[in-house]
Amino acid sequence: MSDKQGFFEKVYEVCRKIPEGRVTSYGAIAKFLGAAKSARMVGWAMNSSKNLEDVPAHRVVNRNGMLTGKSHFGGSNAMQQLLEEEGITVKELQITDFKSVFWDPGKELS
């Protein structure tokens, strides 16, 4: 069930588990998958996930809580809008109270 799945599929699964109004980081997901050094791939996986509607890539930001992938959301502030719609305050592509809305898959999940 979860042996033949590739890295991407695992990332998608975790992203779908992200509760509304919460955000996580690429490294957190990568670390949860057992590949903290593959954080780059997590973002890349999201790039493919943008084709999927079940994967809220806008809830995934970098370690600084910055919307680094905002550029990939159509080149507009769509990502920031979505986050604010969920109650997340964003300032200049940077999430305020990031640690307050931070969702750790290794902590919340198990």
Added chain:
DNA sequence: CCTCTGACCGACA
């Protein structure tokens, strides 16, 4: 088939 890059993170000087 081989090479390169990609929405990052952590370590080192």
Added chain:
DNA sequence: ATGTCGGCCAGAG
């Protein structure tokens, strides 16, 4: 504290 480099997996040329 700031800047640079390496690392991981997978897809495209």
